[in-house]
Amino acid sequence: MKEDLIKRFTTYVKVDTQSNEDSETCPSTPGQWTLLHMLADECKAIGMDEVTLDENGYLFATLPSNTDKKVPTIGFLAHVDTTTDFTGKNVNPQIIENYDGKEIVLNKSLRVVLSPEEYPNLKNYIGQTLITTDGTTLLGADDKAGVAEIMTAMDYLLHHPEIKHGKIRVAFTPDEEIGRGPHKFNVGAFGADFAYTMDGGPLGELEYETFNAASAKITIRGNNIHPGSAKGKMVHSAKIAMELHSLLPEDEVPERTEGYEGFYHLISIHGDVEETKMYYIIRDHDREKFEAKKANLQSIVNSLKEKYGQDKITIELADQYYNMKEKIEPVKEIVDIAYDAMKSLGIEPKISPVRGGTDGSQLSFMGLPTPNIFAGGENMHGKYEYVSVETMGKAVQVIVEIAKRFEERA
Numbered sequence: 001m002k003e004d005l006i007k008r009f010t011t012y013v014k015v016d017t018q019s020n021e022d023s024e025t026c027p028s029t030p031g032q033w034t035l036l037h038m039l040a041d042e043c044k045a046i047g048m049d050e051v052t053l054d055e056n057g058y059l060f061a062t063l064p065s066n067t068d069k070k071v072p073t074i075g076f077l078a079h080v081d082t083t084t085d086f087t088g089k090n091v092n093p094q095i096i097e098n099y100d101g102k103e104i105v106l107n108k109s110l111r112v113v114l115s116p117e118e119y120p121n122l123k124n125y126i127g128q129t130l131i132t133t134d135g136t137t138l139l140g141a142d143d144k145a146g147v148a149e150i151m152t153a154m155d156y157l158l159h160h161p162e163i164k165h166g167k168i169r170v171a172f173t174p175d176e177e178i179g180r181g182p183h184k185f186n187v188g189a190f191g192a193d194f195a196y197t198m199d200g201g202p203l204g205e206l207e208y209e210t211f212n213a214a215s216a217k218i219t220i221r222g223n224n225i226h227p228g229s230a231k232g233k234m235v236h237s238a239k240i241a242m243e244l245h246s247l248l249p250e251d252e253v254p255e256r257t258e259g260y261e262g263f264y265h266l267i268s269i270h271g272d273v274e275e276t277k278m279y280y281i282i283r284d285h286d287r288e289k290f291e292a293k294k295a296n297l298q299s300i301v302n303s304l305k306e307k308y309g310q311d312k313i314t315i316e317l318a319d320q321y322y323n324m325k326e327k328i329e330p331v332k333e334i335v336d337i338a339y340d341a342m343k344s345l346g347i348e349p350k351i352s353p354v355r356g357g358t359d360g361s362q363l364s365f366m367g368l369p370t371p372n373i374f375a376g377g378e379n380m381h382g383k384y385e386y387v388s389v390e391t392m393g394k395a396v397q398v399i400v401e402i403a404k405r406f407e408e409r410a
Contacts, residue, residue: 001152002129005392008148009131010093012038012080013140018088019081019178026184027057027081027174035080039147039172046155048170056174056184063154063168069410071166075195076153076399077359077370078146079176082138085381092134101126106383107135114384121202121378129389139385141377146198147172149375149392153399165403166410169195173359179213179320182362194334195370196402197358202350203391204342205374208328208335209353210361211262211283212290213320216297218244218280220313224273237276240308241269244278247300252293260285260353262293285323285353321357324364324371331369337409338373341401347394373398 015038016031027033036059043051043061050062065071082088096104101123104114112135116122133139150170157163169192173181176199200207222237248264250256257263262284269278282297284290294317301315328335335351342349360370376391 001156001393001396002389004152004155005148005389005396006095006129006131008151009144009387009392010095012144012147013091013093016089016091017081017140019084019175021084021178026180028178028180029081032057032080032174036172036174039080039151042151043154043170046151047158048154054186058174058185059172060190061154061170063157063165063170065165065167066161067164067166067407067410069166069407071407071410072193073167073169073191074403074406075169075171075190075192075368075370076150077171077173077195077197078150078199078375079143079173079181079359080147081175081177082140082144083142083177083381086138086383087136088138088140091137091140093139094132094134096130096132099125099128099130104130104132106132110135112136112383114386119379119384124202125388130386131389132386133383135383138380138382139377139387141375141385141387142380143176143199143375145377145387145392145395146375149198149395149399153396156396156400157403163400163404164407166407168403171195176359179215179357181359182366185359185363185366187363187366187368190368192368194331195360195363195368196334196338197360197370197372198375198395198399199358200372200374201377201380203374203376203388203394204347204350206335206338206342206349206351206371207354207358208351208371209285209325210321210323210357211285211355212287212322213357213361214282214290214294215318215320216280216282217316218278218301218313220244220271220276220278221311222273222275234273235308235312236273238271238273240304240312241271241276241278244300244304248297258355262286262289264293264297281320283355287323321361322365324361324369327364328369328371334369335371337405338371338398338402341398341405345394345397345401347398
């Protein structure tokens with residue numbers, strides 16, 4: 001299983017599947033199509049049934065039931081795209097066998113070092129096999145680790161028919177990183193009663209609470225005049241942007257919050273005197289606090305419109321997803337099954353709120369309750385990203401154990 005995981009994962013991460021929020025296609029980038037076609041071929045090659053890849057880049061496949069019991073149909077999902085935060089082009093994974101707990105030189109010429117002093121979680125992986133970047137790209141464990149784990153689990157179950165299970169559906173989806181993952185997901189065609197995303201971080205993560213999420217695109221228009229004669233005429237859009245940001249709560253930012261604390265996050269700002277564009281995301285687990293944050297930002301924009309002119313600032317405020325806890329609590333047994341599966345494998349479950357979202361956030365509101373399970377990635381979305389092959393192997397075991405437990409409970 002270890003060699004299968006390494007081979008699959010290192011193959012998948014070499015395909016550039018970075019999504020693109022500015023694209024109107026689905027998937028948003030051609031590289032995602034490349035990997036999806038590869039996975040469709042692989043599903044057929046290992047013997048899965050009902051392999052379909054639709055026009056929007058949603059790949060579904062079936063592992064048929066091998067029991068006479070009436071078992072709920074469960075699903076396992078992972079997304080093929082990688083984040084827009086850091087380049088995913090020309091990923092060159094490095095394999096570190098029997099990690100010794102010391103610094104890992106990712107790129108000697110660029111002096112990029114993965115250090116346990118800066119990233120103390122490395123100490124949890126002494127003696128294990130790590131896969132890292134070469135210091136110039138992200139790795140793509142989010143979520144190609146999940147893809148590799150699901151494929152390996154299905155392959156294992158196909159080769160071990162003595163393990164009884166009901167019908168299992170798998171899905172590999174596009175554009176999760178830009179919030180569109182489930183937008184064209186056909187829940188009816190997928191046909192599962194419940195599902196799990198394999199999209200979490202370190203060993204033991206089990207999550208059924210996410211942020212409520214919104215995005216805000218703000219455009220500020222100024223008036224550029226020669227600075228020598230600008231008095232009373234120049235309107236500096238970048239300075240208005242600075243003023244706007246200063247009016248937000250300074251402690252409600254990602255770098256100063258944790259747990260259930262929400263935030264405003266300025267993703268990007270580009271501009272000059274004439275025009276400035278700002279892109280924010282707004283996050284909070286509590287729905288009332290989430291709505292209050294959106295209202296606060298809108299109020300700040302309105303006050304600046306009064307000050308500088310109604311035509312000077314526009315804002316596009318849009319909800320992205322909601323806290324899936326609301327839809328999962330009525331069927332909490334699916335979380336309990338995953339919890340017990342982990343415990344039986346000697347894994348200590350770590351239930352905590354997701355400080356982010358997964359495809360399950362939207363899918364749960366679309367009628368498919370979908371908690372999230374660890375996939376193993378650490379330091380995701382950057383050049384210091386790495387994953388433990390042993391943790392990936394544990395994720396495979398959890399998938400298999402969940403399938404067994406649904407059959408045993410039927």
